[in-house]
Amino acid sequence: MDRFTRITAILLMVSPVCLSQNGKWSEAAEACISNHNDWQGTASSLDHCKRYCEAQTSFRCLSVDFNGETCMNSRHNHYSVQPSGDFNQPCGVQTTYQYAERLDIDYGWTIPVSGCIKNYNDKDIREVDDMNDCHKRCEDEAEFVCLSVDYKSELKKCFLSRHNRASIRSLGEYTQPCYSEGWQYSEKTDTEFYWSDAVPGCIRLNNAVHDAQISSLSDCQDRCLSETDFTCLSIEHKDSLCNLHRYNRDTIRPTSDYTQPCYTPDWTYSERVKFGSWTDDLDACIRSHNMNTLEVPDLEACRLMCAQTEGCCSFDYRDSDHQCLLSAYNRATVTPSTDYTEPCYISGYRYSERVDKFCRHLD
Template sequence: GCAPEGKAFIRTSSVMLAVSVYTGSDDYLVLPKTNPSQCYRLCYDSEDCKAYFVDYMNYSCILTKKDHLTIRPQLKPHFAGSYHRKICLSGFRCQRHWTFDVVPGIRLVGQEDKVVPDIGSEDRCIEACSIEKSFNCRSAIYEFTTRNCILSMYDRRVAPEIFKITSVEVDYLENQCVSEPSQCIFNQQNGRMITHAQVYLSLSSTTRERCQESCIEHTDFRCRSFMFDDSRSLCLLTPEDSYSSPEGSTNTEVTSSSETYELGSCID
């Protein structure tokens, strides 16, 4: 019953299901050699598909008819996987492949710009952030016990010092559709390269400057880091950075011709 323009996904990164859950099950369809963009499109176009997983290590896609209440307790930490569930957002347009990133068990401490009590569900909390008019809602916290929704003009990059682990059952929800100023600073990450993450290959970027422009202009996801290899004119874009990449997903054995840059501050 969702209008086509209202269909959206929210992503939980660094998680995966146990192989035993989806192997041989009619509720899951495993597609080898399928890139993240193809996986997104297949689930978006299917009325039966409620969510998809991307296995970046094995370069595969898993589509499922199972709903979130069934899947959520079965999610396991995995540095080379991500879970994207389909939701319906009315009155909100965003062309990104996912509209919000989800981080369970984390909250921004002391930044409660607006509290919506007993909102009822995480999906409604996401919708409240996406349509907030009084300020630019960059993130929200959904509390499962109280069902409160806490909206904030800050996120884990704007204020990383207040991004804290909590024992209360909450989800941190980060808006991927907020607009950024065009003047952005990228900081070089010495000896660091992101691996096993959603990566987009920019074929037209033959210089580091053009690679950086491609990162800023990319529309499928908010590009936060790019790697440029001058010897091969290779430009790779990714939504991950040092705030979101789990331990074990970086590689310090970087070739001398490759450089990784991370999005820093953006100014008007």
């Protein structure tokens, strides 16, 4: 169960899903979203209202409010609406309203937080109405693949970036709260891949596409993301040349065809890395067995660091001091098994492990 479905199930106190006309919906709850209606009409039933939502083309409809006659459609759900007090359960004095939200599509953006990316702004847009408008500018950007935004309401200014917290180098370039007061940060949640560090390396032959006149590494990465004939997993860049591969250093055969540094000088290599699938966050931890100890802003940043660290299979994170402990073990492989404790023998730690990779002791 992903975090959006899980949060929906908890907050709405409903069974997992029920089917409407096409999409998957939460069970109806006596609730509503105030002040965030993108469409209003008349419907004969809640299911009829849901069908209106699914048919919207001018915005991505995520939830409905229905009072027996009036149907409200919104681009928000209880997870994304700001301020959070605009989601009410029950719906204030208007308890006749029923609320349901789609479970088959996520809110496409993280909730804005006081944060920002430093020095990696690819476009500066003025006179932007609000964070939603800033999101839309990012979604509509055609010159590069936009992954995140910084927005300051006081200035009505929106910065678009091809980076997010996972891809920025170093992590110190993402600050939470922002080093400059008043900025809010939000990133797309539907990005499955981020880019590894660029290193002097290459894959011998096996180029699926060889493009000229691509001036930078980041433009070569964007060219990879836009490829539709095959799934592009890695790139090489040199001067104005860009090679696209359907392989990366783990999938190329023989593995010796990946060389670092490259057997031909001056080529730079980068590959798409999948964030991975993870267990729920547990009140647990692994005693000792830490491959790295870091200080990061939040639990998700700790998860990102584990995803980006070769051999990392699990992590422990503590909010009180932002301590992030990475481990090559998980609860199945740690020895002795009693070194995994649930609840954690030290209070405050939360634990999660990757479930999409084979993890074992590396010694």
